[in-house]
Amino acid sequence: MLSCKDVTRLISESMDHSLPLGKRVGVRFHLLICKFCARYERQLLLIRETVRRLVATEDGPGESHGESLSEEAKGRIRKSLATP
């Protein structure tokens, strides 16, 4: 039987590669009966999805929450470009 500790490790691994069938079945079965591990998986997937949307917003052309270059840094970079 897989413990919760094993299952959390396998949930993470399954986000990086597909698990062998036996392990996959073991994890699915455990998740049916364990509320905490099922919640853990939902939360990891929520974090993944949220990060993806965050990145799409931040890297996109529109509105962003991120910070800007300071005027000082801009001045320094302009100078280095003018006298490479």
Place this chain on the structure above:
Amino acid sequence: MAKPENTDPAEWVDRYGDYLFRYAMLRLRDRAAAEDLVQETFLAALKDRGSFSGNSSESTWLVGILKHKIADHFRHQAREAPLEDEDLRDQPGSSPFDGSGHWTSGPTDWGGNPADLYREKKFLDQFTECLSRLSPNHANAFTLREIDGADTGEICKVLNVTETNLWVILHRARMQLRRCLETRWFGGKTGKEP
């Protein structure tokens, strides 16, 4: 058709500076390092203006250069602070499991439908803060995997680790990040009655 030409480099900082900086900050979380890489990106672009093919926009071309600089930065960090046993072990006293592998304190209910989190400025701040608390190897692995969507083979090369070790690192990173977000973001919310 004439070969596409770059815009005047004197305008680059105003056109693309903030955009590239934001891109670097999301991945490095370090102002000075992000400023340096933006500067290096512009200088490399200036030197190698012939590599701009016009197949993509100028900003995409510049981000491509910046991406390589960021990977070099991670490579350098991995060489400076190679993986240690500690990166792969449970931190003493911080494991949420008892000796037989059962939860001692399980994940709390995060409530409602938090799907719109990414729109909240404060969430970005807390996420960045939590990511900064991980060790550099953990944070960089998470960044490459979840922010850049790189596959594990690629990440192993950048961080110079085996795939088995990378799975352990990503597992530790996700577990610590989840717990940090629970404490710093969801904690205050789930305690309240609706």
